Amino acid sequence: MADLKLVYAAPTEETALNELELFKDKWDSKYPKIYKSWHDNWATLSTYFKYPEAVRRLIYTTNAIEGFNRQLRKVTKSKTVFPSDDSLLKMLYLATMDITKNWTGHRQDWGQIHSQLEIYFEERLAGRNL
Structure with a gap:
């Protein structure tokens, strides 16, 4: 690797x-x-x-995504059968709310990355506050 x-x-x-x-x-x-x-x-x-280096690094660094997916798998792993698709969605929603409560860290270079993303994806980010 x-x-x-x-x-x-x-x-x-x-x-x-x-x-x-x-x-x-x-x-x-x-x-x-x-x-x-x-x-x-x-x-x-x-x-x-x-893309500039900071944006590329954001793209290839997947630790946050992998960690989030790992926490969702941990929640669903104990239940092998869900009575309905809605019950699964509700469980994932509640797990997501719990997981995101603990997200307090910020990227040091987020201001620079956000500015660059606004240049490359102006039409997608118009009016959004990231």
Whole structure:
């Protein structure tokens, strides 16, 4: 993963392509599907490099999302059957309310990221206070 991180955390698309080739040289014999997947989907993946570094870091850092999903799984794991879809939705809603009560931390660079997102996604963020 450390070698793959050099690809997606690269400062430019050109550097990322170079790192992807280095990844291939080192790991392709053991994990050929990883390089093939990245190479075959590079046109889609590389659009990510049009954003500034702070926004890219926000995109590839999934710890908050993974933690939230883990907490939702913990709540639903104990119940294997729900009487209805509504009961599941209600349980997830209540769990979400409990989980978000504990969210007190803020990203230090959120002001900069928000400004950049407003530039790239002006039409989506118009009138929203994030």
